[in-house]
Amino acid sequence: MRYVILRDDDTNGLTPVECLERLYRPFLERGLPVNLATIPKVQTNVRLPDGRPEGFLGACGPDARETVGIDENPELVRYLQRNPGYQVVQHGYHHSVAEFDSHRRAEIRERLERGTAVLLRAGFPRPRTFVAPYDKLSAVSLAAASRRFAIISTGWFEWRRLPARWWPAYLLKKFRHRAHWRVGNVILLSHPGCLLSFHRPCAAILPAIQEQVRRRRLTVLVTHWWEYFRDGRPDQAFIEVLHRTAAYLADQSDLRVIAFEDVLSGQVPLN
Numbered sequence: 001m002r003y004v005i006l007r008d009d010d011t012n013g014l015t016p017v018e019c020l021e022r023l024y025r026p027f028l029e030r031g032l033p034v035n036l037a038t039i040p041k042v043q044t045n046v047r048l049p050d051g052r053p054e055g056f057l058g059a060c061g062p063d064a065r066e067t068v069g070i071d072e073n074p075e076l077v078r079y080l081q082r083n084p085g086y087q088v089v090q091h092g093y094h095h096s097v098a099e100f101d102s103h104r105r106a107e108i109r110e111r112l113e114r115g116t117a118v119l120l121r122a123g124f125p126r127p128r129t130f131v132a133p134y135d136k137l138s139a140v141s142l143a144a145a146s147r148r149f150a151i152i153s154t155g156w157f158e159w160r161r162l163p164a165r166w167w168p169a170y171l172l173k174k175f176r177h178r179a180h181w182r183v184g185n186v187i188l189l190s191h192p193g194c195l196l197s198f199h200r201p202c203a204a205i206l207p208a209i210q211e212q213v214r215r216r217r218l219t220v221l222v223t224h225w226w227e228y229f230r231d232g233r234p235d236q237a238f239i240e241v242l243h244r245t246a247a248y249l250a251d252q253s254d255l256r257v258i259a260f261e262d263v264l265s266g267q268v269p270l271n
């Protein structure tokens with residue numbers, strides 16, 4: 001059996017319900033879980049290096065508030081709770097640029113804890129998986145997140161960015177060519193880049209997914225809901241690729257789409 005986790009990043013208090021519904025109804029109908037890496041309290045002035053608003057803000061439209069908590073959008077919270085196929089995991093706190101790419105221990109601890117508190121206040125279960133904004137974690141952030149979460153999902157791991165005491169386990173993972181590994185009680189999951197992205201030609205996306213899924217036991221597929229609604233308009237061709245992906249994943253008898261939580265059951269081999 002092979003396993004796939006679909007991770008959609010950047011849901012936040014300004015995400016329109018209809019965007020998620022349009023993208024993920026075909027997954028939910030087939031019983032395929034959708035893991036939403038959710039920004040607890042989005043900062044509305046995050047800019048790209050060229051000065052434009054961050055993509056997830058562009059798709060949301062302007063808002064006068066400086067930060068918006070997911071708990072300030074009861075319509076979205078209700079929608080997510082009514083559809084148990086959605087699994088909310090924690091995606092940073094404000095999603096500012098270098099939020100977890102820092103060595104300030106007290107600040108990092110505070111952001112982790114405040115982010116969790118917002119998700120709990122909204123009524124979601126305590127998140128056990130952490131995803132850092134831009135997949136950027138310092139050694140200090142990794143250590144702090146590993147004390148509070150059971151799973152950290154990120155792009156890849158570099159020894160220079162790991163707590164020194166993780167190095168022996170990391171060397172072993174490298175030596176065995178493992179995509180995913182454990183240190184103490186925390187499970188560390190990597191992913192093969194954002195395959196479901198508008199930066200790739202639509203025709204190349206599903207073949208790339210199929211190849212990656214064949215190559216490993218457990219594949220984390222990352223996408224971003226707002227990429228399908230750039231400039232407020234749905235990208236129909238790209239949405240169709242996502243829906244073809246849902247059909248492909250559901251039709252493989254040797255493949256199961258799971259939630260991050262399922263990895264914690266101990267029934268899913270990591271590699």
Ligand SMILES: [Zn+2]
Pocket residue numbers: 009010091095132133134
């Ligand atoms: Zn993000």
